[in-house]
Each structure stands twice: as structure tokens, then as C-alpha cells.
Amino acid sequence: EPEVTQTPSHQVTQMGQEVILRCVPISNHLYFYWYRQILGQKVEFLVSFYNNEISEKSEIFDDQFSVERPDGSNFTLKIRSTKLEDSAMYFCASSDLAGLNEQYFGPGTRLTVT
């Protein structure tokens, strides 16, 4: 069964460093998403991406964040200068139809900023 994959599973970085989180969505999906979950809290939407551009972004997704689909398979989230409060689990998701069908989530990348 197709699945969303994410690398790395755990990333530790120092405050102020840049990180890139990588995702490989399901191959025939067209809509891609990043969410984050601070430990013990709810899952929060960051950004949606379709047709090589951002469809929507939340207030959390400020200028420090960017997304890219550098090739036909990868979907990346970059945090330019990490802050302590960026520590969270980051989930990538993909869907074949925005909103209509379920989003399939990757296993997540746990980002720890020290």
C-alpha cells in the first residue's frame, strides 16, 4: 500500500540553524501539506501546496518557513533560522483531492531545537 515517507525521523539542531525536513508524498497525489504538533497538543496546519505553489498558509508559517517541491517526488519544509518554540513533530500529508478525500500522513519528523 502506498504511503507517505518522511526523513529524518528525528532532527536535533541548535537555535538559529537552518533545517530541511523531507517528505515523499504518495505518487499520484496532487495536494501536499505540512502540519505540526507540539508535544501533547493538537495538530496544527502550516501550509498547503498545489500545482507548485502555496494554496494557503497559517499564521504560524511566517517568513522563516518555506516549502518546495524540487523534483517530481520530494516535498520539503525549510525553517531558515530555528527557534526553541519550533520544537515539535512535523507531519507531511498528501491527498488526491483537496478536502474531498482523506489526507494520508507520514510518520512525522521530531524536531528538537536546543
Place this chain on the structure above:
Amino acid sequence: AQKVTQAQTEISVVEKEDVTLDCVYETRDTTYYLFWYKQPPSGELVFLIRRNSFDEQNEISGRYSWNFQKSTSSFNFTITASQVVDSAVYFCALSEAGNQGGKLIFGQGTELSVKP
């Protein structure tokens, strides 16, 4: 404004008990989609069910059943004869058709603990 409320933060039951997880949503859209996801201790998010706003038929899948009531803006989830493996955090989520990006708005989650 869109919002999902799961008022039950934690529920603890003994194995074989039935348990209902509540979900109340707010939206101005007439077309929307509701979801339940399970997050076991391993951390991944597992899709359980999707329901669109025009389909109020209740659904049963094995020990799981869902009750969608537009009149009360609720989409409750019942586990019958709960098992220890059902222990997880369960999230209800909403997606509005008017939102072209299809983002999911999640509730706070209900942590279910099933004890043997």
C-alpha cells in the same frame, strides 16, 4: 469561523466497555468534510473515516461506529467492546469545501486509555 471541539480531554475505560468520543464542529460552509484520525503511542496519524456534509447516514465498521448529526453539529465516534489496542489519542477534524487548499482543522484530541 471554523472550529472543532473535543471536550473530553481524557477517557479511561476497562476493556470490553463501550466508549463514545464526542466531536462538535463549527463552520459557515454548507459543504464540508469531517474526519477521525487515530494517533497511537507510536505517534503516527491513522485515518479512520471521512464523512461529507450531505451524508448523514451513520456508519459502522467492525467495532467502530460514527454518528453524524448536522442539527447538533456533532460527529461522535463510538468504540464497542473496547480493547487495549484502542488506547490512543483520537482527533476529529474538519475540512471546508470553500477552502481550495483543503486544510484540516483538528480538535484538541481525546486521549483514550483502555485498561485490561
